[in-house]
Amino acid sequence: MTKDECKKIVIEIIADIAPDEDLSDVKPDVRLRDQLELDSMDFLDIVMELRKRYQIEVPEADYIQLASLDSCAEYLTPKFDALV
Amino acid sequence: MSKVDVAIIGCGMSGLAAGIRLAHFGRDVCIFERHNAPGGLNSFYSLGGRKFDVGLHAMTNFVRPGVRGSPLGKLLRQLRIDRDELDLAEQRRSRIAFGGTNLLFSNDFELFESQIADRFPGQMDGFRRLIRTVRDHDDTKLEQEEISARQVVGTHLQDPLLIDMLLCPLMYYGSASELDMDWTQFVTMAKSIYLEGFCRPFDGVRVVIRTLLNRYRQAGGQRRMKCGVRRIETGDGRVRRLLLDNGEEVEANHVISSIGLAETGRLLDPPGDSPVTDKPGQLSFIETMTVFREPTEVLGWGADTIVFINHGERFEYARPDDLVDPRSGVICFPNNFQYGDRVPSEGVLRVTALANPEGWMTLPEDTYRAEKAEWFKRIQESAQKVLPAPALNPAGSSVATDMFTPRTIRKFTGHINGAVYGSPQKTRDGRTGYSNLILCGTDQGYLGIVGALLSGISMANLHVLKPQV
Numbered sequence: 001m002t003k004d005e006c007k008k009i010v011i012e013i014i015a016d017i018a019p020d021e022d023l024s025d026v027k028p029d030v031r032l033r034d035q036l037e038l039d040s041m042d043f044l045d046i047v048m049e050l051r052k053r054y055q056i057e058v059p060e061a062d063y064i065q066l067a068s069l070d071s072c073a074e075y076l077t078p079k080f081d082a083l084v
Numbered sequence: 085m086s087k088v089d090v091a092i093i094g095c096g097m098s099g100l101a102a103g104i105r106l107a108h109f110g111r112d113v114c115i116f117e118r119h120n121a122p123g124g125l126n127s128f129y130s131l132g133g134r135k136f137d138v139g140l141h142a143m144t145n146f147v148r149p150g151v152r153g154s155p156l157g158k159l160l161r162q163l164r165i166d167r168d169e170l171d172l173a174e175q176r177r178s179r180i181a182f183g184g185t186n187l188l189f190s191n192d193f194e195l196f197e198s199q200i201a202d203r204f205p206g207q208m209d210g211f212r213r214l215i216r217t218v219r220d221h222d223d224t225k226l227e228q229e230e231i232s233a234r235q236v237v238g239t240h241l242q243d244p245l246l247i248d249m250l251l252c253p254l255m256y257y258g259s260a261s262e263l264d265m266d267w268t269q270f271v272t273m274a275k276s277i278y279l280e281g282f283c284r285p286f287d288g289v290r291v292v293i294r295t296l297l298n299r300y301r302q303a304g305g306q307r308r309m310k311c312g313v314r315r316i317e318t319g320d321g322r323v324r325r326l327l328l329d330n331g332e333e334v335e336a337n338h339v340i341s342s343i344g345l346a347e348t349g350r351l352l353d354p355p356g357d358s359p360v361t362d363k364p365g366q367l368s369f370i371e372t373m374t375v376f377r378e379p380t381e382v383l384g385w386g387a388d389t390i391v392f393i394n395h396g397e398r399f400e401y402a403r404p405d406d407l408v409d410p411r412s413g414v415i416c417f418p419n420n421f422q423y424g425d426r427v428p429s430e431g432v433l434r435v436t437a438l439a440n441p442e443g444w445m446t447l448p449e450d451t452y453r454a455e456k457a458e459w460f461k462r463i464q465e466s467a468q469k470v471l472p473a474p475a476l477n478p479a480g481s482s483v484a485t486d487m488f489t490p491r492t493i494r495k496f497t498g499h500i501n502g503a504v505y506g507s508p509q510k511t512r513d514g515r516t517g518y519s520n521l522i523l524c525g526t527d528q529g530y531l532g533i534v535g536a537l538l539s540g541i542s543m544a545n546l547h548v549l550k551p552q553v
Contacts, residue, residue, distance in 0.1 A: 037152045
């Protein structure tokens with residue numbers, strides 16, 4: 001999986017959790033929290049959707065890795081690759 | 085003996101919300117409901133071919149689409165529900181009417197501010213400070229110190245009339261405590277009613293319930309109607325199994341009870357002790373419903389959506405000595421929201437007043453009926469005092485009536501004393517002293533439909549979903 005594909009998956013998840021957010025121009029290097037209205041409940045849902053859809057586990061200590069799209073891709077791509 | 089991962093007791097708003105969250109994330113969840121209709125305290129029924137909402141006047145917490153960080157927005161996200169499904173129409177405007185003094189408010193806070201500036205000019209600075217304090221208080225935190233709302237409000241405002249007028253809608257729409265309320269509850273209610281606002285689906289509460297049921301089913305949740313829980317068997321500080329009304333036994337890893345604190349406590353076997361104490365609520369209501377052949381506007385009552393009234397010297401939100409306290413109450417015209425092109429064919433008037441639970445519970449059947457008829461009349465008279473003179477004779481236009489009392493509430497919701505808002509004692513974190521028994525709903529302390537939904541969501545998140553992440 002490429003990092004861009006990984007980012008696309010994260011965006012898809014956010015789109016389902018927060019359909020009222022405009023996701024057309026999310027900057028990959030800026031913290032998601034700083035450009036979208038996402039609270040801790042929403043981040044918990046991103047983690048749970050990752051597990052539900054892809055069986056990917058994100059331990060609480062690693063939540064910080066999901067801060068921006070870039071850091072998501074950095075952290076999650078190896079996890080996706082490990083699945084296959 | 086059957087097994088589920090999570091058993092939820094009660095198919096009201098909070099139980100359904102908890103169920104949707106759990107089912108969505110793949111948990112094996114089943115809701116057990118004693119009645120045949122879902123909705124709990126906010127259910128609906130049919131009578132003489134007409135559909136009635138059990139208790140709903142309005143949904144609180146209305147914000148327009150695009151408003152950030154609101155409780156309504158939060159619950160729509162958490163339940164993956166599209167806002168349009170709820171079909172929310174805004175109120176026209178509402179009113180607090182105490183004697184000759186009126187304060188109008190709507191979903192635009194500026195109206196309320198200007199009304200207070202006009203009627204209570206000397207209190208305006210204090211009112212602004214109070215509202216800032218309300219905005220700054222994080223009422224979603226689970227740990228809260230219990231402080232008297234009257235005490236906090238009293239540091240900002242001096243005029244007892246204004247204080248009573250501010251408290252009246254907040255107490256009537258959510259307080260389980262008499263005369264005063266908890267400060268955090270005050271903040272939650274003030275935000276949901278004054279800073280946010282009232283709305284209602286055109287077809288009433290069934291729209292909300294249908295949406296929730298569909299979502300729950302689609303997520304894979306199970307429910308068993310007419311299948312109440314008779315006993316909660318415990319041992320070693322946890323729930324071992326549930327015994328259903330039909331004698332069946334169910335084992336569950338987690339049990340979420342939405343039926344109330346004392347009500348849950350009474351099912352425990354062996355009987356438990358603190359913190360699931362037996363301290364049921366004392367506050368209940370009667371409510372009259374009148375359906376008119378003509379729409380509300382034609383009757384001459386088209387301006388108000390909800391009116392909170394008090395004719396007494398002071399406002400006393402307490403259990404009356406008599407069967408009913410006719411001095412204060414709430415008038416609601418559920419068909420008088422901004423429904424746009426959709427015009428309800430009939431007008432509906434609902435009037436609520438405080439009632440004495442034991443008084444109504446102990447009446448023999450024939451006296452019960454006679455008292456209902458008597459109080460129906462008196463409550464209508466009390467309401468008419470603050471409504472504009474009707475354009476038509478209301479009695480001549482009336483085509484159907486109904487009424488509920490504390491007895492009705494107890495029968496259909498199981499709430500001890502017919503206490504709509506449950507016990508004055510709330511367990512905000514949902515803990516019960518039993519490791520796998522969690523409380524949500526009324527006695528968890530979030531209020532109204534939006535509060536109940538958030539209660540189910542947050543308790544499912546906190547106690548079941550999050551520990552697994």
